[in-house]
Amino acid sequence: MNKIKRILSGVTALALSCGLAITASAELKTGDYRAYKGAGYMAKYEVLSVKDGKTTVKVTLKNTSKKTINNWAVRLGDYGKIESVKNGRQFTPDWYSIHVIKDDGTNGRVAPNQCVSFSYTISDPDNKNTISGSIKVYSDLDKSNSVKDLNKTAFACYNGIDQILNDYKAKGISLEECFKNGVFANLNSKDGMKTGFNYRYKSEVDREMNVVASMFARGNISLFVGRTEIDGEDTYFVQVKDNRTGKVGQYPRWTDGTAEWGIFDLDAPVYAVFSESQLDFAVKEALYSVIEYLNDPENEGCDYHSVLENGGFQAISKEGLKIDMKASPSKLDKFINDRLKFNYEGIVVYVGLNEDGDGIYVKAESPDGQTVVQYAQDNTRTKVRTVGGNAKTVIQYPQDND
DSSP states (O other): OHHHHHHHHHHHHHHHHTTOOOOOOOSOOTTOEEEEEETTEEEEEEEEEEETTEEEEEEEEEEOSSSOBOOEEEEEOOOSOEEEEESSEEOSOTTOSSEEEEOOSSSOOBOTTOEEEEEEEEEOTTOOOOOOSOOEEEETTOOOOOHHHHHHHHHHHHHHHHHHHHHHHHTTOOHHHHHHTTTTTTTTSTTOEEESTTOOOSSHHHHHHHHHHHTTOOSSEEEEEEEEEETTEEEEEEEEEETTTOOEEEESSOBSSBOOTTSOOSSSOBOOOOOHHHHHHHHHHHHHHHHHHHTSGGGTTOOHHHHHHHSOOGGGSSSOEEOOTTOOOOHHHHHHHHHHTTTOTTOEEEEEEOTTSSSEEEEEEOTTSSEEEEEEOSSEEEEEEEETTEEEEEEEEEGGGO
16 A cells, blocks of 8 residues: 555656646536656646637647657547647647647757646537546657557558548549559658658648558658459558567458568568457357358358358368468368458368257457457357367357347
8 A cells, every 4th residue: 555655656756746736627617627657757637728619728748758769749539620739739620529739849868857838729629528537648669569560550551541542532533543643652752751750741632641541650761552363453561660670561362571572472471460359250150150150142042051061161171261461262272361460360160060950150369379259149149269278158148138
């Protein structure tokens, strides 16, 4: 108990030394505030005014590390359009639901135990804003990127590119035309596009992708968007490189960091580390694939028992179906593999009939074989999680509640 008190006292002392107080207030009104603690910093979010559909907030940062911060940026969770910023610069586009404010170029240097403040006014006509549940502070104190970080950044940027391409498609501009007309000129260059809070780009596409990459990867990072062919269709891929370590993240097909830069690398070892929650999603996707296949026109009028038992599918076998982006399976195996290969390469999927013959079950097994998540479809569905060979039923619920 004394140790806990000392920790809490230390946090409070750090907060008070820079005017940072801790409060449990969650309603947004003038005078409300909340303190946050992160790696190497503390932050205070303080509401200065709420008036005429606008909210003005002051944010104070304190450097609690032993190193000088040379650049900083803060991600906020407020809704609405930021109308003005003092002692800072808005980094994200106006229409982003997430706002990032960075130093203004003169106040980016913060010595140990020193503070820096900025304020902003945001529109809130419906008074929907509440005190942010969290504040994320970025700085040059943390320049490390794990392979997981790089793959995650590539995934986020891939989704960003997807939205951009959909906007162009709505205007009648194809993927090929986007690349030919220079929409991705910087991103598709040999060395890719450098990203970070200190980079400023004229192209709207470059600005948007710089924002996304900067929120997920740190330090000397390059972003590349290239064209490739998947399943006979012209498409794109994204790579993110940490120039300090040389490691490369990729999506689709997460790799172990050794992907060859500038090409869609299908030969680099896959990054196949999955949490239990990811396996939960994978087994659901696999189950939907099985149901989709059984409802396919080629199986119309067929008994699902005979379809599964006599189809010779790898997913029905004792070895199961290993999800592989390079594989070219057929029928049921193809339905499952195509649905899972972008996000779950390396896991093994098993499909079978329930012991009572009523309904099917699907299992998803981690590449190391240590974790299995199962969904059985009958009058109820039971999720069974197996860790280290020990099975434990953790959730059971009616079929119509799924």
